[in-house]
Amino acid sequence: xxxxxxxxxxxxxxxxxxxxxxxxxxxxxxxxxxxxxxPSGCGKSxxxxxxxxxxxxxxxxxxxxxxxxxxxxxxDKNIDVVNLRKNIGMVFQKSNLFxxxxxxxxxxxxxINGIKDKKSLDEIIERxxxxxxxxxxxxxxxxxxxxxxxxxxxxxxxxxRALAVEPEIILMDEPASALDPxxxxxxxxxxxxxxxQYTIVIVTxxxxxxxxxxxxxxxxxxxxxxxxxxxxKIFTNPSKKQTEDYITGRFG
Amino acid sequence: MLELHKKKxxxxxxxxIWVIRLxxxxxxxxxxxxxxxxxxxxxxxxxxxxxxxxxxxNMTEGGIFPAxxxxxAVTLLMVLFSVPLGVCSAxxxxxxxxxxxxTRIIRTSINNLAGIPSIVFGLFGLGFFILFVGRKMDEVLQxxxxxxxxxxxxxxxxxxxxxxxxxxxxxxxxxxxxxxxxRDASYGLGATKWQTIRNVVLxxxxxGILTGTILAISRGAGETAPILFLGAAFFLPxxxxxxxxxxxxxxxxxxxxxxxxxxxxxxxxxxxxxSNPTKTLPIQYGSTLVLIALTFLLNxxxxxxxxxxxxxxxxx
Amino acid sequence: xxxxENEFYDxxxxxxxxxxxxxxxxxxxxxxxxFFTISGVMALVFIVLIFIFLxxxxxxxxxxxxxxxxxxxxxxxGNKTVFEWYPTSDDPRYSLIPLIIGTLLTSIPATIISTIxxxxxxxxxxxxxxxxxxxxxxxxxxxxxxIPTVVLGFIMLVIGATFFNDLLHPENRLNAFVAAIGxxxxxxxxxxxxxxxxxxxxxxxxRMASYGLGATKWQTISRVILxAAFSGVSASxxxxxxxxxxxxxxxxxxxxxxxxxxxxxxxxxRTMTATIAAEMGEVSQGSDHYYSLFFIGIVLFTITFILNLxxxxxxxxxxxxxxx
Numbered sequence: 001x002x003x004x005x006x007x008x009x010x011x012x013x014x015x016x017x018x019x020x021x022x023x024x025x026x027x028x029x030x031x032x033x034x035x036x037x038x039p040s041g042c043g044k045s046x047x048x049x050x051x052x053x054x055x056x057x058x059x060x061x062x063x064x065x066x067x068x069x070x071x072x073x074x075x076d077k078n079i080d081v082v083n084l085r086k087n088i089g090m091v092f093q094k095s096n097l098f099x100x101x102x103x104x105x106x107x108x109x110x111x112i113n114g115i116k117d118k119k120s121l122d123e124i125i126e127r128x129x130x131x132x133x134x135x136x137x138x139x140x141x142x143x144x145x146x147x148x149x150x151x152x153x154x155x156x157x158x159x160x161r162a163l164a165v166e167p168e169i170i171l172m173d174e175p176a177s178a179l180d181p182x183x184x185x186x187x188x189x190x191x192x193x194x195x196x197q198y199t200i201v202i203v204t205x206x207x208x209x210x211x212x213x214x215x216x217x218x219x220x221x222x223x224x225x226x227x228x229x230x231x232x233k234i235f236t237n238p239s240k241k242q243t244e245d246y247i248t249g250r251f252g
Numbered sequence: 253m254l255e256l257h258k259k260k261x262x263x264x265x266x267x268x269i270w271v272i273r274l275x276x277x278x279x280x281x282x283x284x285x286x287x288x289x290x291x292x293x294x295x296x297x298x299x300x301x302x303x304x305x306x307x308x309x310n311m312t313e314g315g316i317f318p319a320x321x322x323x324x325a326v327t328l329l330m331v332l333f334s335v336p337l338g339v340c341s342a343x344x345x346x347x348x349x350x351x352x353x354x355t356r357i358i359r360t361s362i363n364n365l366a367g368i369p370s371i372v373f374g375l376f377g378l379g380f381f382i383l384f385v386g387r388k389m390d391e392v393l394q395x396x397x398x399x400x401x402x403x404x405x406x407x408x409x410x411x412x413x414x415x416x417x418x419x420x421x422x423x424x425x426x427x428x429x430x431x432x433x434x435r436d437a438s439y440g441l442g443a444t445k446w447q448t449i450r451n452v453v454l455x456x457x458x459x460g461i462l463t464g465t466i467l468a469i470s471r472g473a474g475e476t477a478p479i480l481f482l483g484a485a486f487f488l489p490x491x492x493x494x495x496x497x498x499x500x501x502x503x504x505x506x507x508x509x510x511x512x513x514x515x516x517x518x519x520x521x522x523x524x525x526x527s528n529p530t531k532t533l534p535i536q537y538g539s540t541l542v543l544i545a546l547t548f549l550l551n552x553x554x555x556x557x558x559x560x561x562x563x564x565x566x567x568x
Numbered sequence: 569x570x571x572x573e574n575e576f577y578d579x580x581x582x583x584x585x586x587x588x589x590x591x592x593x594x595x596x597x598x599x600x601x602x603f604f605t606i607s608g609v610m611a612l613v614f615i616v617l618i619f620i621f622l623x624x625x626x627x628x629x630x631x632x633x634x635x636x637x638x639x640x641x642x643x644x645x646g647n648k649t650v651f652e653w654y655p656t657s658d659d660p661r662y663s664l665i666p667l668i669i670g671t672l673l674t675s676i677p678a679t680i681i682s683t684i685x686x687x688x689x690x691x692x693x694x695x696x697x698x699x700x701x702x703x704x705x706x707x708x709x710x711x712x713x714x715i716p717t718v719v720l721g722f723i724m725l726v727i728g729a730t731f732f733n734d735l736l737h738p739e740n741r742l743n744a745f746v747a748a749i750g751x752x753x754x755x756x757x758x759x760x761x762x763x764x765x766x767x768x769x770x771x772x773x774x775r776m777a778s779y780g781l782g783a784t785k786w787q788t789i790s791r792v793i794l795x796a797a798f799s800g801v802s803a804s805x806x807x808x809x810x811x812x813x814x815x816x817x818x819x820x821x822x823x824x825x826x827x828x829x830x831x832x833x834x835x836x837x838r839t840m841t842a843t844i845a846a847e848m849g850e851v852s853q854g855s856d857h858y859y860s861l862f863f864i865g866i867v868l869f870t871i872t873f874i875l876n877l878x879x880x881x882x883x884x885x886x887x888x889x890x891x892x
Binding site for chain 3 (some may be wrong): 261262264265266268270271272273274275279280283286289290337340341342343344345347348349357358360361362363365367368369370371372373374375376377378379380384413416417420444445446470471473474475476477480481504516519520523524533536540543544548550551552555
């Protein structure tokens with residue numbers, strides 16, 4: 001299992017009595033892009049949030065099963081959740097930049113981890129912005145309000161902000177769904193570059209995007225993992241009929 | 253390899269959160285302690301006679317009935333003045349007015365009215381209601397010096413202006429919570445604006461209006477400063493009633509031109525100016541308990557009401 | 569026009585769509601609208617009336633008392649400048665300074681204490697408390713806010729003063745400190761409630777973003793939520809301060825009622841509000857003393873009006889800035 005980064009075994013999630021995820025077992029490979037697809041309400045976003053324990057912040061949620069990263073069960077009692085989230089970054093559907101300057105937004109992560117000297121912070125900000133393909137657009141406006149950027153720029157800044165805490169895994173929850181086609185293309189290009197260094201899991205309701213961007217694709221339906229395989233296989237010759245119906249647009 | 257077992261040190265953070273919890277609960281404890289003391293000492297004095305008897309022996313014995321009666325009389329009149337006016341104000345703002353500089357000024361006025369010190373309302377009541385309106389009324393009606401002096405009527409009117417923002421804000425919240433789709437449905441069926449307000453909006457807004465009224469009563473009953481020189485008295489031989497006679501039938505009604513005793517004022521005078529503070533102390537505690545019980549009851553009712561009202565809305 | 573079109577427009581005569589509004593209904597609706605408009609303006613009307621009558625009576629004091637006399641008087645013998653409020657003596661002095669100092673000496677400590685506890689309570693309710701408990705605890709704060717001020721004055725007078733007397737041995741049993749504590753009971757709920765509203769209105773997205781970056785709860789509260797809610801919290805403190813300045817009963821009953829000029833909070837003081845309350849019942853109408861009390865009213869009205877306006881501007885600017 002040398003190249004596997006995340007393993008889940010029989011992972012189920014309950015909201016109170018209602019079961020939202022049913023026995024999901026999946027091996028997510030390292031330094032590749034894995035896409036979660038499926039109709040709305042199928043649980044793909046919920047499952048994504050299991051991977052960095054964001055569901056802990058919601059009341060009444062129960063998790064059954066195992067989730068391991070690099071062989072370590074992240075739901076173990078001894079795990080420091082706060083530290084976990086530093087190592088698994090998340091980019092959300094709608095940009096949620098803080099009402100602070102561009103500099104302060106990216107510096108937030110490093111600062112809460114103890115990095116305070118300006119030189120280090122400057123380096124981090126430049127590096128992450130270059131990685132997120134936004135450096136040229138912000139390098140002269142670091143002290144401007146982050147919310148003054150356009151939607152596409154804000155989302156790329158969110159990616160830079162997530163990169164600043166040096167995660168190994170980046171989870172993306174429909175990162176381009178609120179953006180125009182041009183910005184979407186930029187983000188997809190970005191993902192292509194980032195996978196050289198990071199393991200990326202992306203939830204998307206746009207099948208063409210999944211086909212363009214990912215190496216592996218997982219198809220979810222009503223809380224179950226129906227099929228998980230190389231993207232090329234899923235989109236040309238899926239094994240399950242349900243997958244084929246979804247891909248060809250018979251429902252969803 | 254992920255460093256997952258490194259426990260993040262954030263002592264300062266955890267301590268801060270515990271300090272916050274401590275501060276909050278110390279407030280609660282102090283509140284409970286003070287209320288407890290009042291309840292315990294006041295309960296010794298409370299009895300049926302205490303509530304329904306007149307004071308005796310220079311306020312050192314007896315009951316506080318006239319003060320309770322005066323409070324009820326004044327707040328009743330206050331509600332009569334403030335609720336219709338407040339509701340109509342809110343209807344204008346929510347149903348008729350369009351967002352403009354003018355409406356901004358009105359909303360600012362409401363907020364400012366709410367922030368005026370209560371003693372300034374007392375001055376207003378004196379300078380405007382008693383000395384201006386009252387004197388003019390006396391001139392026109394030729395009643396001599398009847399309305400141009402401290403009286404129940406003016407205390408009620410002044411308190412009405414004081415609580416007006418409370419009524420307006422509660423009513424606004426109630427009107428706002430009626431969904432736009434209901435109004436649209438009404439217009440779609442060919443109703444006029446007034447018909448829509450009267451038959452669709454107002455009925456749904458009633459709980460909110462009731463909440464506002466209860467809160468206004470609670471506030472009015474607790475205020476002392478505005479009525480200090482508007483007619484409140486420490487001891488009056490009679491209740492502010494008069495007989496309204498039609499032929500042989502006489503019914504006692506509240507006489508708005510007379511002075512009155514007031515529970516909040518009574519506590520104030522007892523505590524600061526009574527002739528024998530040690531002897532009146534039990535009565536002070538007793539009266540305080542009655543006043544607190546009254547305001548708490550009213551406030552809790554309003555809060556529960558508003559809670560259920562908001563919950564019912566959530567289901568819509 | 570084609571024949572079809574002709575037919576179409578001919579139907580207009582019999583149509584139910586073209587009926588005009590009955591004149592009676594139109595007039596009735598206009599009158600109703602007028603009635604509500606007049607009601608709507610009443611709040612504004614009352615503020616203007618308060619303004620007019622306060623200033624009308626208050627300015628009459630300037631006929632005999634100079635504006636400077638409200639600040640200081642010079643004693644003819646000895647040529648000393650004194651700041652004293654003593655309108656009932658044969659040589660009346662009308663300096664407002666001791667009263668203003670009294671107001672500040674009670675409201676500033678009260679606001680400081682209330683800000684600390686009020687903001688903490690607001691943070692607790694919005695960010696720390698278990699949501700199920702919050703439904704029960706927030707109304708408790710509102711109940712706290714509903715306690716009549718005369719009751720708080722009574723509590724401080726009878727229970728509080730003795731307690732602090734035994735604990736701190738102040739020079740005067742009833743003093744600015746005792747009054748400030750009493751004021752805090754009124755203002756803490758104000759600040760707590762508004763702070764909680766401000767914090768609660770910060771969208772959850774920001775909390776998620778912060779936790780997603782690996783921040784702890786306290787880091788999220790102190791570095792993201794509180795700064796984002798800064799204007800709302802500031803406005804609540806300003807409103808709390810205004811409330812403290814305008815409070816009458818607590819200071820009347822617990823501050824001691826001696827018009828001292830001092831910075832020692834353990835001495836008795838007299839506030840502007842308490843002065844009006846205490847002396848209005850004893851003045852003869854139309855006397856200088858009577859008008860001077862209205863003048864104090866003008867000062868109070870102006871101060872609280874300005875504070876309220878500032879708070880409102882802050883809140884409005886905050887609403888416009890929120891591009892959430």
